[in-house]
Amino acid sequence: MSTLSPTARSTVRRGAARARTDRGDLYAVLDAGLVGHLGVVVDGTPRVLPTGYGRVDDVLYLHGSTGARSLRESGGAPVCFTVTLLDGVVYARSAMHHSMNYRCAVVHGEARVVMDPAEREVGLVALMEQLAPGSWDAVRRPDRRELAATAVLALDLAEASVKVRTGPPADDERDRRPDARRVWAGVLPVVTTYGTPRPCPELPDGVEVPAHVRDRPQPAPAG
């Protein structure tokens, strides 16, 4: 497994002990998420919007309406795409050391507008597999008009960083001494699960929940 080569932008400076440098860690965080936050610069000011994504090897695909300004501004422009998975609230013996357990991937780069129809389909399939695995083969695929209204962007996973915090609080020694104030410390897990599928009210009788929805694996917890 190759490593992540940090650049000035992607070097983890704060809490460097939490940095992961294995490309597999990057894939694991990205593959476990459903939503990322895309940052672009518009008129000199930042915009951060949530969006779905999909990954194929070392390329991240994003999509959106061809009318969306944040996407139009992204083509060829520097973007930052961040995926954060929250795993727990860290209760410490001091206010200062309260924290969160989380997995976070940050990708920097210039998003490329994908024009090639074959790669556009690769990207759309990847986006669908991330959001709703199995749906691409089950539903009506995009027609010409729908495709024309959809922009697909590609972001190379060339410049990226991963930060992971796990485990109990890292309290000061003074707060852990036997004569210190007796304060509970630990982690309250934050757990994300899929619930019971809710059928669309307009569904005709007899259309059952398909296996790819009913048996969808629960989101991957922290490793």
Added chain:
Amino acid sequence: MSTLSPTARSTVRRGAARARTDRGDLYAVLDAGLVGHLGVVVDGTPRVLPTGYGRVDDVLYLHGSTGARSLRESGGAPVCFTVTLLDGVVYARSAMHHSMNYRCAVVHGEARVVMDPAEREVGLVALMEQLAPGSWDAVRRPDRRELAATAVLALDLAEASVKVRTGPPADDERDRRPDARRVWAGVLPVVTTYGTPRPCPELPDGVEVPAHVRDRPQPAPAG
């Protein structure tokens, strides 16, 4: 309850039907989250990092190490702070109409570095209440050295937008006709819950999980 007055930046353009204009909707989304994504511009490129926050009336407080570049760059500079709560995967009858149910608040503004000690404490208490309600009164509070290492930023909730998607897929009429392909459609809920508290392994015997952790209300689901 006052309304949100959209500016050019905060006007919801895509999916305007999902825009909410009541200030109470903004508060509800912000108050239900634990993590937001802060966007800043550094050397002309966007940076998006996850961070905790707290709200007091119409002010959002952020904090971080005084050594963190993203925070240093935020003081007086335009920032974008986005909180997204994911509520479900929307399975449609067509690929195009697959979507997510979510609640999202986007705040634009210039972050102000808080210097006044009293307001700094207000901000830190608000941050703690959001992350770990009840902890401020239970644990050792920051000492002079810890306070000196902590930057507190304030962001006015003056320019903000809220977008909420709920309910079943919005499929085309052609895909809902009796003669259309029979495809299951509906929503797979995404549910975030707190699990069972995990005590720090170094905790002395007899320190029980306190009520503010044990009885912490589950995260507010979509309204």
